Amino acid sequence: MTILPIIKHPDDVLRKICQPVETVTDEVRKLMDDMLDTMYNAPGIGLAACQIGDLRRIVVLDCVREAEEDEKRPMFFVNPEIIWESQDVGEYEEGCLSIPGVYENVIRPSECKITFLNYNGDAQELLCTGLLATCIQHEIDHLNGVLFIDHISRLKRSRALKKYKKAQSED
Numbered sequence: 084m085t086i087l088p089i090i091k092h093p094d095d096v097l098r099k100i101c102q103p104v105e106t107v108t109d110e111v112r113k114l115m116d117d118m119l120d121t122m123y124n125a126p127g128i129g130l131a132a133c134q135i136g137d138l139r140r141i142v143v144l145d146c147v148r149e150a151e152e153d154e155k156r157p158m159f160f161v162n163p164e165i166i167w168e169s170q171d172v173g174e175y176e177e178g179c180l181s182i183p184g185v186y187e188n189v190i191r192p193s194e195c196k197i198t199f200l201n202y203n204g205d206a207q208e209l210l211c212t213g214l215l216a217t218c219i220q221h222e223i224d225h226l227n228g229v230l231f232i233d234h235i236s237r238l239k240r241s242r243a244l245k246k247y248k249k250a251q252s253e254d
């Protein structure tokens with residue numbers, strides 16, 4: 084079990100476009116295991132590889148949970164890609180391990196369909212709804228150098244970042 088340091092906004096690494104993984108090797112699986120440990124430790128419900136400084140298109144999630152159920156349900160996504168998104172939108176209050184303490188409502192398509200390689204390297208297709216749809220869109224944004232605060236109004240963003248900067252400088 085390895086807990087890796089999480090890169091925080093405004094580090095440039097979070098603005099890079101991440102590169103596709105060619106093959107899901109043991110090295111990639113080890114990275115995903117470490118990412119999962121790091122995410123659970125934070126604690127968070129999603130983590131993209133760029134958030135621990137690795138610029139490959141890899142995401143781990145654990146955001147689908149029945150009420151009062153403690154069991155872990157990790158999900159692994161290599162090269163996730165949105166191939167369809169609904170016209171319907173939904174609003175969730177989002178946060179990000181790279182911008183601790185900032186929570187804002189974000190509007191996104193309420194459903195999306197994605198393709199990806201799973202932990203074993205098999206090609207998969209998945210229809211995402213509810214919180215999973217929000218989480219995977221948030222994480223795929225990371226792979227393209229986009230943060231959730233990019234989706235909110237300029238006024239809300241500057242207000243949130245002012246508070247964030249103040250909190251960071253007090254740490």
Ligand code: ZN
Pocket residue numbers: 178179180181221225
């Ligand atoms: Zn995030």
